[in-house]
Amino acid sequence: MPYNFDSPVSRKDTDTVKYDLCELLFGSREVIPLWVADMDLPIAKEIQDALVQRASHPVYGYTIQSKRCWSAVQGWLQQQHQWEVPDHSFVFSPGIVPALTLMVQAFTQPKEKVMIFTPVYTPFHEAVKGNDRTLITNDLVEKNGRYEIDFQKTEELLKEGVKLLIFCNPHNPSGRMWTKEEILQLLDLCKKYNTLIFSDEIHADLTFFGNKHIPFATIREDAAQQVITGMAPSKTFNLAGLQASYLIFLDDTLKRQYTKVASVPHLNFGGTFGTEGMIAAYTHGHTWYKEMKAYIQGNIEFVIDYIDKHIPEIKAMKPEATYLIWLDCKSLGLSDPELKKFMVEKAGIALNEGISFGQTGSGWQRMNVAVARPVLEKALAQLKEAMS
CATH class of the missing domain: 3.40.640.10 (Type I PLP-dependent aspartate aminotransferase-like (Major domain))
Structure with missing residues (x-):
């Protein structure tokens, strides 16, 4: 069956790390969360069906x-x-x-x-x-x-x-x-x-x-x-x-x-x-897996192309694997706390701080692109506007 990954799935108030900790860690619930490395894409129906079937048994x-x-x-x-x-x-x-x-x-x-x-x-x-x-x-x-x-x-x-x-x-x-x-x-x-x-x-x-x-x-x-x-x-x-x-x-x-x-x-x-x-x-899960990979590869290409064309101050390292994009923001001349504040308060997006990956990550941010394409489009448009 074909999967529709373009429709955003709301995860707010499901006690999920990516959304429900935003206010604590970023000071706002209104940011677009592109940080924790899990997907905002619906899982394969075959997996969901298997879990529902097992849940129907009264003993866990x-x-x-x-x-x-x-x-x-x-x-x-x-x-x-x-x-x-x-x-x-x-x-x-x-x-x-x-x-x-x-x-x-x-x-x-x-x-x-x-x-x-x-x-x-x-x-x-x-x-x-x-x-x-x-x-x-x-x-x-x-x-x-x-x-x-x-x-x-x-x-x-x-x-x-x-x-x-x-x-x-x-x-x-x-x-x-x-x-x-x-x-x-x-x-x-x-x-x-x-x-x-x-x-x-x-x-x-x-x-x-x-x-x-x-x-x-x-x-x-x-x-x-x-x-x-x-x-x-x-x-x-x-x-x-x-x-x-x-x-x-x-x-x-x-x-x-x-x-x-x-x-x-x-x-x-x-x-x-x-x-x-x-x-x-x-x-x-094989069919879902193939469709998911094609979708995320498209997301990676979209982000890399958009940043190259519209936000050249930031250099995106094109990944060969994972759904994570490593963003070099050093040319902005901001300290790590200032860079986090800029992304949250000016761009309205929550990314992983590069410095958390070690001192060599200073000046970098990590973006998770395993989300619906419209979410990425909105996030990048906000980042472009913040840069201008």
Whole structure:
């Protein structure tokens, strides 16, 4: 069935982070929220129907992730990424963010070093610092409108005893997709210095313009002992509120080490509706998925073209993946608090502050374009008017 993504869906007063926290975080309920990374697009009817059917059963008790669940995940990974993952490799998680903390706790000790490439998703920072580990930030280098890894600097930092690398693949906030050559080079360095890799691949299905995602753990046979992967249907199918994701361990020893930590707070199994939502998405969501991707790619092209033509003071980094656009606003000459105030009070839009992704994000803003096109048109018109 064709899906109509052009009609805005009201989410106000549904206790949703993106809308109902605007007044607290931005000082206004009237801004157009283009910040939190979830979609304002209606989910696939097949998923909604599956949840309604499960809700019709009068008992919502503790739920396991059985063969039915993991078979659906395996089928999706095989179809989308040509990745055959064995049954025993999966561990459920209520989200990638909780998994970040458990990874740090399972594979490092207090004060040990954990490295991230910045700018990057804020919880990467928090998972390290909040667990009393030493955060090592490795700034990505901007070249020709995209980020690249400085491998010489990376080796210098790894040789100082980094125990764990938390890697964002594809990259949030820039939408950068890492090439086979880059992933191989990073794997070689981490093997050389015995650094474990957690690859957050939550945006793996959201690739655009003919780009194809490369799961880090598949890059070479020996990556199995070095790489743990995190994935989820939450970004792909807009199911973040169901709190369902999973980790892939191709090494049994690493899986046991993680599960030993995760099982203490019982964060290695999930809830009824998260499980049903994941099964339905991966089994019946293909048509919706294709239409959603085409729509969001159109949104990305619309935003990039509009900013280039009408707001040239701002430079948009064209994403290869994700529905996020990283906006370089440094030419405006505003401090980070001033930039936030300008976007809220003058343009009437709420974006993620670049500085929250690390110091290299100063002067940037992150825009979520997974919304109805008319909403984007209104937001950009307001930004253009504010600039003038």
